[in-house]
Amino acid sequence: MTKKIDPRVKLLFVICISSLGLAFTKFSMLLAVFFIGLLISHVLKADLFMLLKRIKIMLYLFVVLVVIQSIFVRSGDSLVNLGGITILTSEGLSRGFAYLMRVLIILISGAIIATCDMRRLIQGLIQMKLPYDFAFMTSIGVKFLPLLMEELKDTLTAIQLRGIDIGKLQLKERIEIISYIFTPVFVGALSKAKKLSLSVECRGFRAFDNRTSILTLKFSPFDYLAITLTFILTATLIITNQYFI
Amino acid sequence: MNEFIRIERLFCSLNKVQVLRNINMTLNSKEFVSIIGPNGSGKTTLGKVITGIIKQDSGEIFIDNKNIKDLSLPEIGRKIGYLFQNPDRQIFASTVYEELSFALKYKKTSIDIIEKRVGEILDIFELNHLRDASTYSLSQGEKQRLAIGAILLNDPEYLILDEPTTGLDPKRKNELSKLLNSLINHVGILLISHDKAFVLKHSDRIIELYDGSLKNDKKN
Ligand SMILES: Nc1ncnc2c1ncn2[C@@H]1O[C@H](COP(=O)(O)OP(=O)(O)O)[C@@H](O)[C@H]1O
Ligand SMILES: [Mg+2]
DSSP states (O other), rough: OOSSOOOHHHHHHHHHHHHHHHHOOOHHHHHHHHHHHHHHHHHOOOOOOHHHHHHHHHHHHHHHHHHHHHHHSSSSSSSEEETTTHHHEEEHHHHHHHHHHHHHHHHHHHHHHHHHEEEHHHHHHHHHOOOOHHHHHHHHHHHHHHHHHHHHHHHHHOOOOOTTTOOOOOGGHHHHHHHHHHHHHHHHHHHHHHHHHHHHHTTTTTSOOOOOOOOOOOOOOHHHHHHHHHHHHHHHHHHHIIIII | EEEEEEEEEEEEETTEEEEEEEEEEEETTOEEEEEEEOOOOOOHHHHHHTTTTSSSSEEEETTTTTGGGGGGGGHHHHEEEEOSSGGGHHHHHHHHHHHHHHHHHHTTHHHHHHHHHHHHHEEEEEGGGGSSSSSSGOHHHHHHHHHHHHHHHHHHEEEEEEEETTOOHHHHHHHHHHHHHHHHSEEEEEEEEHHHHHHHHOOEEEEEEETTTEEEEEEE
């Protein structure tokens, strides 16, 4: 079933929850959006394990953010004092939580989009009147990304094999090394792009404004139901936010 | 001859496909060994496992009597120079000079010594006229020489060269031959290649891989 849901429906849902996530400021509302997103991503069998791994990294950032917000936003009650300096306030804590929720909502949105079959997603974008050259670019980007990651890893390995222990370098040198890692990958990507564009051009890409496709997407009754539900849900959330909390 | 690399009951798989099966061998310092075998027989994988780039499933590898599990990539890199099958993978600086001086610079070598040592390598590899050239515009053969030169500046005790003759014209191949001959008294070499003539010309020992297993290991 999850594969059969039209990617455009998923796109609509993701647009709704991420805009709500950005628009809402009240913590309870953000929490509600987060749980709805989590529920739907679970139904769609999104890769929540990846999400979990990212959350672990996020938690450090979260602690830092809460402290920074507490130090610089001078409002709310002081919760923790350290040598006369307030490092934790209730306001800082709630802002930090709100920030964490927003990031999580965005991550969930990404996980939901990742459940789409790429070919179908791009077809969906084309049928939403996105010019097919853009759609084609996106699809190439998606295909090349893992390759680029692999090249990055190889270059990093090659640098280490020169006897350079990146962990033991000073910060300034480490930053230099990062530029060494990225330069060959960018240059390689550019030259690949050049070759690809030539070969695509030779096969008459963009010779006509429209391109037919063997795959066309059609909304099923279930899709219409999902779209309606998404709209109702979004409206309910907005109304609740405005008048009841 | 002293034992330099020892491999015991090595198994390795990539993406759940078994690529190396029960490899046992020892490679001695200052010995010239070649690994031959058809495409996909696991030669590159074997080289990468020895260098610690790929982790094995089971089995042990010792370099200089130290288990590679206890060595970091930089530590292995200081002992073994590894030439990637595709030299693009290991050239990351933007000019030839920068590429060669790269490792020395981070080891806090003084400018005079860097100048001198890089100069030597530029001479040996006939790269002097390309000293300030962009590495991206080099030909395949020039990249190959640059990559080997950069490795040698690390003073490795052992070299693993993955198909170094691909893309070289006969003249360049000859020069590589000469270079290897000049190195053989100083370092051990593991040459991965299916260039029969080249292998026969240089090797003390030829190891044949077939479908991930050792098929043959004999003196040349
Ligand atoms: N990243 C990978 N994932 C899965 N299989 C791989 C990967 N890289 C190589 N292989 C497979 O491993 C086998 C050995 O590859 P390789 O060591 O490159 O062989 P050789 O260098 O002898 O040509 C081949 O069958 C190849 O298809
Ligand atoms: Mg190979």
